[in-house]
Amino acid sequence: MRAPFRFPDDLLALQRAWQQTYADLAQAAAGAGTTTLRRGLIDLSGRLCTHPSWAGPADWRAGGAELRRAARNHASAPTERQAA
Numbered sequence: 385m386r387a388p389f390r391f392p393d394d395l396l397a398l399q400r401a402w403q404q405t406y407a408d409l410a411q412a413a414a415g416a417g418t419t420t421l422r423r424g425l426i427d428l429s430g431r432l433c434t435h436p437s438w439a440g441p442a443d444w445r446a447g448g449a450e451l452r453r454a455a456r457n458h459a460s461a462p463t464e465r466q467a468a
Contacts (some may be wrong), residue, residue, distance in 0.1 A: 395435050399455035401430040
């Protein structure tokens with residue numbers, strides 16, 4: 385069995401912010417001016433994919449699902465959006 389991934393706090397915060405932004409976008413009413421949310425999601429996606437924790441392209445694919453799980457289960461720290 386593979387050892388669990390350990391992710392830096394800033395990477396977990398980015399993933400939680402991405403998940404919250406995605407949920408906000410999904411709940412927004414049609415025509416509600418979602419441009420800011422969509423742009424935020426694009427920005428967060430880029431920052432997640434280029435985070436220094438991923439040494440190479442294969443590392444993102446290998447750890448992406450674990451990161452999403454860890455972010456859902458890690459509720460102790462505020463997201464970047466909440467901290468701002």
